[in-house]
Amino acid sequence: GEQVEQRPPHLSVREGDSAVITCTYTDPNSYYFFWYKQEPGASLQLLMKVFSSTEINEGQGFTVLLNKKDKRLSLNLTAAHPGDSAAYFCAVRRYNQGKLIFGQGTKLSIKP
């Protein structure tokens, strides 16, 4: 079945620096992609959803890139700030399925 590998498992960057988290997936039929943020002790919060027709999506302070050829999804945080400290999870879904396949997560720490 579909596998999603997320790297790195831990990431520490200084405030103001950029951070990149990458997920690779195996199923070429993956069509919907999601990034979730989980702050300590809290549940998962949807950060961004990406459809396979769009390769670049921008949010507040971050950009999501989708490379369908390489089956790679990345979350790029620009100018990290303390509020970005959290665990981040990517998730993928096939066009005709409801369930999500999650990556293993990345724990991001922002140093002052």
Add this chain to the structure above:
Amino acid sequence: DAGVTQTPRHEVAEKGQTIILKCEPVSGHNDLFWYRQTKIQGLELLSYFRSKSLMEDGGAFKDRFKAEMLNSSFSTLKIQPTEPKDSAVYLCASSLLGYEQYFGPGTRLTVL
């Protein structure tokens, strides 16, 4: 709109007990998911319902885990009997027709 609600937020059980966790999805959502989250295994799908029909039952969890949708706005997850290795955070999520999933706050289960 109310989000996904889960009760209780914390549960402590003795080994061998039966516990029931509850979830109310976002009003109007027709997909409901139960996940287990641990630091080692990450997010694991336990059950997936679409319009109250069970679509997927996590194979490794069939023995002692049983999820039900009593109606379109209420679901339960029963663990019987509990074991210490069941200690985890149990998350409920809902979505509309398989699009982005919205997660509840979770139930932290501790089995002694």
